Amino acid sequence: MRAVRAGGRDAFRILVEKYEKKVFSVACRTLGCGREEAADHAQEIFLKAYRGLGSFREESLFSTYLHRVAANHCVSEIRRRGAAKRGEALSLDGPLGAGEGAAPLEVPDGGPDPARRAAGREAGEAVRAAVASLEDDLRLLVVLFEQQGLSYPEIAAAVGVPVGTVRSRLHRAREILRERLRSHLG
Amino acid sequence: MNCDRLREEIQARLDERGAAPPLPAEAQAHLGACEPCAAYAREIEAVSALLRGAPEEEPPAGFAQGVMARVRAEAPAAPAPVRRFRPLPLRVAASLAALGIGGFVAWRTFLSEDSFERTVARAPEGAAHARPLDSQEEAAPGAAKPLGGLGYLEAQRRKAGAEKAPQRSDDLDEAKGDRMAPPAAAAGPPLVAEKEKRETPAPAPTPESIAAGARLGGQEAPATDEAVVRKQAEVDRLRKVGLVKDQVAPQEETAGGGGAPVACLSYSIQLDDPEGALTFGQFAARYDVSALDVASLRHRLENEVSARDFFVSPPPADSQGSKASGAQPRILSCAIPSGQVARFDEVLQGLAGVTISRGPVFERIDPAPGAAPRSNAEEAEREASVIEGVARSLADARSARALGVDRPGMTRGGEVPVVLDGGELARSKLAPRESRTAPSAPAPSAPGPATPGPASGPATMPAGILVPVRLYLFPAPASQPAAGPKR
Numbered sequence: 001m002r003a004v005r006a007g008g009r010d011a012f013r014i015l016v017e018k019y020e021k022k023v024f025s026v027a028c029r030t031l032g033c034g035r036e037e038a039a040d041h042a043q044e045i046f047l048k049a050y051r052g053l054g055s056f057r058e059e060s061l062f063s064t065y066l067h068r069v070a071a072n073h074c075v076s077e078i079r080r081r082g083a084a085k086r087g088e089a090l091s092l093d094g095p096l097g098a099g100e101g102a103a104p105l106e107v108p109d110g111g112p113d114p115a116r117r118a119a120g121r122e123a124g125e126a127v128r129a130a131v132a133s134l135e136d137d138l139r140l141l142v143v144l145f146e147q148q149g150l151s152y153p154e155i156a157a158a159v160g161v162p163v164g165t166v167r168s169r170l171h172r173a174r175e176i177l178r179e180r181l182r183s184h185l186g
Numbered sequence: 187m188n189c190d191r192l193r194e195e196i197q198a199r200l201d202e203r204g205a206a207p208p209l210p211a212e213a214q215a216h217l218g219a220c221e222p223c224a225a226y227a228r229e230i231e232a233v234s235a236l237l238r239g240a241p242e243e244e245p246p247a248g249f250a251q252g253v254m255a256r257v258r259a260e261a262p263a264a265p266a267p268v269r270r271f272r273p274l275p276l277r278v279a280a281s282l283a284a285l286g287i288g289g290f291v292a293w294r295t296f297l298s299e300d301s302f303e304r305t306v307a308r309a310p311e312g313a314a315h316a317r318p319l320d321s322q323e324e325a326a327p328g329a330a331k332p333l334g335g336l337g338y339l340e341a342q343r344r345k346a347g348a349e350k351a352p353q354r355s356d357d358l359d360e361a362k363g364d365r366m367a368p369p370a371a372a373a374g375p376p377l378v379a380e381k382e383k384r385e386t387p388a389p390a391p392t393p394e395s396i397a398a399g400a401r402l403g404g405q406e407a408p409a410t411d412e413a414v415v416r417k418q419a420e421v422d423r424l425r426k427v428g429l430v431k432d433q434v435a436p437q438e439e440t441a442g443g444g445g446a447p448v449a450c451l452s453y454s455i456q457l458d459d460p461e462g463a464l465t466f467g468q469f470a471a472r473y474d475v476s477a478l479d480v481a482s483l484r485h486r487l488e489n490e491v492s493a494r495d496f497f498v499s500p501p502p503a504d505s506q507g508s509k510a511s512g513a514q515p516r517i518l519s520c521a522i523p524s525g526q527v528a529r530f531d532e533v534l535q536g537l538a539g540v541t542i543s544r545g546p547v548f549e550r551i552d553p554a555p556g557a558a559p560r561s562n563a564e565e566a567e568r569e570a571s572v573i574e575g576v577a578r579s580l581a582d583a584r585s586a587r588a589l590g591v592d593r594p595g596m597t598r599g600g601e602v603p604v605v606l607d608g609g610e611l612a613r614s615k616l617a618p619r620e621s622r623t624a625p626s627a628p629a630p631s632a633p634g635p636a637t638p639g640p641a642s643g644p645a646t647m648p649a650g651i652l653v654p655v656r657l658y659l660f661p662a663p664a665s666q667p668a669a670g671p672k673r
Contacts, residue, residue, distance in 0.1 A: 012257060016250045024245035039246050046253045079529060127236045146237035152201070165489050171197045177233045178226075185232040 012053075015062065016046055022063070022148070023070055029143045030074040032132045041077065045070045067150055071140075071158035078136045123184045130180040138173040145170055187212050189223050196227050200234045478537065491529045 023045050028038035049069045131142055140159065144150045145166075156163045178185070187195075192213055199209070209217070217224050 013250060013254050016253045020245045020249050021242040024249065025243040028243045035246060039249055039252075042245060042249070043253050043256060047256055050257055082529070123236060124240060127240050131237070142237060146234060147240060161489050167201065170201070174197065174200070174230055174233055177237070178229050181233055181236065182229065184236070185229045
């Protein structure tokens with residue numbers, strides 16, 4: 001970090017390589033988009049993180065900082081999409097209005113992953129499909145909390161809702177996922 | 187312990203990510219006796235485990251190289267360091283300024299065409315070039331695009347940011363996880379002291395002045411090409427949803443002089459409106475929420491657009507008989523972060539049963555026929571009670587947190603120094619029917635209440651007036667005792 005802040009742009013590459021999977025996963029899962037688009041968003045997230053490095057305090061973890069940047073970016077993107085696609089009952093970007101009985105929408109292609117194919121591929125794909133079928137706001141919380149490990153206050157700050165709302169939405173999301181994943185929970 | 191309570195307990199344990207204490211004996215006993223709950227516990231824990239165990243996605247090959255290529259292309263040097271420890275008041279001021287400026291941005295950008303025309307008509311000759319963005323683009327082909335209705339926001343941010351390390355504020359805001367914090371605004375004297383100055387609208391920024399970084403609001407506003415392009419993109423986006431109408435610089439742009447308030451909350455006070463002919467609300471728009479469950483709407487707005495500081499006019503009193511005097515609309519106003527303006531509008535417009543009326547600002551409403559006018563003293567008392575209620579709302583813990591006034595060094599709640607403006611301004615424009623003179627501004631083209639003329643010592647205030655009020659908040663000086671709302 002000191003090398004990056006001291007002007008070593010290439011030192012930033014170490015951080016990119018270390019966290020690229022995490023950031024790409026956040027973009028892919030929260031935005032429910034394809035790999036190409038997710039990669040674009042992940043690039044944007046890293047760029048924003050780089051620009052904001054001057055404000056990064058080393059007493060906090062870089063991963064936490066990066067997660068915040070990623071979360072904020074995804075929240076902005078989801079809202080932008082919501083504004084653009086308002087009025088559509090369903091969309092690939094955000095299955096707004098999809099109830100518990102709604103069929104999962106198209107799931108982004110995660111690409112070849114031998115490890116996943118070898119073990120638990122079916123369950124893994126089911127989880128991805130179920131998460132992708134959640135409403136935008138619920139999907140975002142599930143990814144940030146369950147898969148990226150952000151705390152409630154961090155999510156609340158990023159999403160702009162009270163902590164209590166984060167909690168209640170996450171509980172609702174788990175209930176929905178429990179229904180949709182029931183066949184894989186045995 | 188019933189099933190619902192137990193399931194809530196199980197979910198709460200998952201929230202602790204394994205750090206929760208064992209279930210209490212009562213819950214364990216329930217689990218042993220209730221098979222559906224036991225199944226629920228197994229399944230919901232399995233869901234959580236599946237989610238947490240999902241492998242990370244592999245980015246495309248060459249992803250890191252792509253990022254670094256963009257880093258090199260974009261940044262000629264290392265990211266600029268900023269001061270690591272900013273004084274707390276500045277951070278507090280940043281949040282407050284964002285809220286206030288955002289509210290004012292919304293207020294201005296929601297202006298109707300009628301109001302816009304009247305504003306232009308009132309402006310001095312130097313501001314005669316102010317016009318909607320569309321016409322401006324036609325008039326100045328090839329010129330740098332103006333900042334439009336958001337230009338003063340950018341100028342305000344630059345002005346405030348002059349005291350801080352130069353940094354791309356948009357990106358920094360997001361990077362810091364603070365979505366609504368522009369550079370801090372310095373605290374300054376109450377705007378009441380600047381009232382005369384403010385009553386003459388400032389000349390609007392020209393495309394040339396903006397592009398050249400000319401003075402905006404009395405301050406140097408160094409504009410970069412990048413900033414102009416970025417802000418123009420934002421303006422273009424807002425234009426698509428009809429939120430940017432003009433580029434008239436707000437009066438507040440120059441009002442601060444050497445300093446600016448840290449927050450500006452706009453409220454409308456419905457003194458009396460038996461006819462329901464309201465024309466002013468927060469953001470110069472009227473949201474009639476009569477047909478809605480206000481509590482639900484409020485809940486939704488709180489969750490979806492982080493709305494705060496609600497003001498909802500009370501429902502009609504039974505004793506007055508709404509049928510006899512006409513339906514009395516309930517008016518919603520609230521403060522929202524600057525980034526939520528478009529979403530706020532969308533939510534309200536997307537609701538069945540909501541009537542939105544964008545009317546001119548500072549317009550009076552004709553009283554109902556036969557309605558007894560109130561005396562000035564009565565109106566003042568009524569208005570003061572509403573204002574006091576607004577100020578009290580700031581004492582709400584959530585509002586205080588949203589405004590950052592529960593931090594050390596800041597006053598909070600009813601102790602927030604409040605300077606009321608707008609009430610007096612409205613009074614100067616609102617006069618009893620018999621003392622009104624011909625309006626000097628163009629009459630509104632849309633059907634609606636008459637434009638008021640200047641006041642000349644009104645003895646009474648007519649019924650049916652909606653008074654726009656803005657509360658300006660300032661950090662409390664350490665030596666100054668807390669002050670309540672004043673007028």
